[in-house]
Amino acid sequence: MLIKKGLVVFxxxxxxxxxxxxxxxxxxxxxxxxxxEVEPHRWKFLVxxxxxxxxxxxxxxxxxxxxxxxxxxxxxxSLTALFTLxxxxxxxxxxxxxxxxxxxxxxxxxxxILIFSGNGNADMSNKYYGLYIVVATICYGGSVNIIxxxxxxMKPLVMSSMALLTVAxxxxxxxxxxxxxxxxxxxxxxxxxxxxxxxLAVFSTAVGLVLFNKLIHISTTLFASSSTYLIPIxxxxxxxxxxxxxxxxxxxxxxxxxxxVFIVNRAK
Numbered sequence: 001m002l003i004k005k006g007l008v009v010f011x012x013x014x015x016x017x018x019x020x021x022x023x024x025x026x027x028x029x030x031x032x033x034x035x036x037e038v039e040p041h042r043w044k045f046l047v048x049x050x051x052x053x054x055x056x057x058x059x060x061x062x063x064x065x066x067x068x069x070x071x072x073x074x075x076x077x078s079l080t081a082l083f084t085l086x087x088x089x090x091x092x093x094x095x096x097x098x099x100x101x102x103x104x105x106x107x108x109x110x111x112x113i114l115i116f117s118g119n120g121n122a123d124m125s126n127k128y129y130g131l132y133i134v135v136a137t138i139c140y141g142g143s144v145n146i147i148x149x150x151x152x153x154m155k156p157l158v159m160s161s162m163a164l165l166t167v168a169x170x171x172x173x174x175x176x177x178x179x180x181x182x183x184x185x186x187x188x189x190x191x192x193x194x195x196x197x198x199x200l201a202v203f204s205t206a207v208g209l210v211l212f213n214k215l216i217h218i219s220t221t222l223f224a225s226s227s228t229y230l231i232p233i234x235x236x237x238x239x240x241x242x243x244x245x246x247x248x249x250x251x252x253x254x255x256x257x258x259x260x261v262f263i264v265n266r267a268k
Contacts, residue, residue: 001238002196003065005192006018006194007066008189009189009192009193010183012062015058015062016171017178020164020171021175022197022202023054023202024171026201026207027157031162031165038158046151046159049163053140053143054163061133061136068129068130075108076134077133078107078228079108079137080141080144081228082104083137084140084221084222091142092149094221099263099267100267102263103222104222104264107260110229110259110260111257113249114236141225145221156211157210160209212227222264226264229261232257
């Protein structure tokens with residue numbers, strides 16, 4: 001929702017760069033305070049996490065949502081758990097079991113039920129833009145595994161601020177080549193769109209990143225990445241607050257999603 005509102009004024013690239021820059025500024029005091037505590041061998045993994053978990057997806061999601069329906073974007077985002085499992089198996093010796101795969105498939109199915117049931121919002125035009133989100137979820141899968149297997153032991157707040165520190169110069173450098181300042185001065189509605197991007201950056205990126213990294217540390221990579229299944233449920237709750245009604249299919253979808261998360265968490 002916040003991405004869509006930001007794209008009303010700003011281009012997808014401007015939105016992606018603003019999102020990373022503002023998120024970094026939010027956590028910058030913690031990065032400055034703890035930068036000397038980071039062990040030298042950790043920096044390459046922080047760069048990997050910053051690129052795969054933040055910078056690249058920020059641009060890919062913004063570009064995809066210039067044409068892609070939000071409903072289909074939500075379904076594709078749930079592929080994060082699948083790619084977390086596959087990347088973990090390929091590069092981090094994580095085992096693939098039938099129960100884990102079953103839980104992932106059930107979670108994706110529940111997400112599909114939530115998105116496509118009864119609201120008619122899932123416009124299937126421009127489906128090929130979904131490839132950008134697929135690439136983003138592959139990046140997420142790599143980042144989750146890096147955090148779990150290579151950055152274990154770092155405090156989530158420190159790790160998040162350092163990961164954003166590694167990619168912030170790219171975002172700020174790109175913003176210098178854009179007309180963001182001019183739009184803020186002369187384009188009607190620019191400051192409102194900027195506010196939506198700032199909310200996205202502060203809560204969905206900065207605060208959300210810290211909480212997500214904490215979840216990775218205290219659970220498995222699969223359980224943490226399966227949190228993407230819950231996004232449609234949260235969106236549905238926002239819809240209720242906005243006057244929308246919940247249908248029987250929505251309740252079924254939520255139950256299926258939670259069943260998938262439960263199986264992923266319990267699978268050995």
